[in-house]
Amino acid sequence: xxxxxxxxMVAEQWRRGQTHAIVQQRxxxxxxxxxxVQYELxxxxxxxxxxxxxxxxxxxxxxxxxxxxxxxxxxxxxxxSLWAETLYRATIGAEPRMPAEVAADFGLPxxxxxxxxxxxxxxxxxxxxxxxxxxxxxPSRA
Numbered sequence: 001x002x003x004x005x006x007x008x009m010v011a012e013q014w015r016r017g018q019t020h021a022i023v024q025q026r027x028x029x030x031x032x033x034x035x036x037v038q039y040e041l042x043x044x045x046x047x048x049x050x051x052x053x054x055x056x057x058x059x060x061x062x063x064x065x066x067x068x069x070x071x072x073x074x075x076x077x078x079x080x081s082l083w084a085e086t087l088y089r090a091t092i093g094a095e096p097r098m099p100a101e102v103a104a105d106f107g108l109p110x111x112x113x114x115x116x117x118x119x120x121x122x123x124x125x126x127x128x129x130x131x132x133x134x135x136x137x138x139p140s141r142a
Contacts, residue, residue: 063112064119074130075119077112085127087113088120 064075064084075084090102091113097105099113106113120127 059118059122061115061119063109063115072130074123074127075116077106077108077116080108082106084116084119087116091117 061075063078065078066073066075070076072083076082077084077087087102087106087108090097090105091099099117100110102108103110103113
């Protein structure tokens with residue numbers, strides 16, 4: 001998912017017996033609009049002809065969260081009733097705006113917009129499924 005994630009620092013934390021490490025890394029799969037995103041590395045032991053160590057990569061977001069009380073699976077901006085996809089869609093399309101402009105329009109830190117872009121680029125299938133489910137559900141609510 002990402003290019004070499006601070007290998008020296010991660011190896012040192014693993015040697016010290018820590019179970020995970022938090023590192024900042026620019027995602028190699030994202031466009032240049034994406035800022036560094038925080039990844040949480042969890043060290044997992046597996047048994048393959050002795051003991052081999054591998055790392056599982058999990059993205060953690062500072063400004064995005066999934067709402068437990070919501071029926072929607074996509075992430076929202078933490079503390080706001082604003083979908084991450086709304087921020088992303090403002091940066092693309094016929095009249096795309098720069099992430100800094102979107103952040104100013106919504107009164108958010110620039111990093112929140114960068115996280116929303118990263119989240120949407122990496123969860124396109126989930127977002128598409130949610131949009132389709134909403135479109136199917138609209139006639140039943142009328």
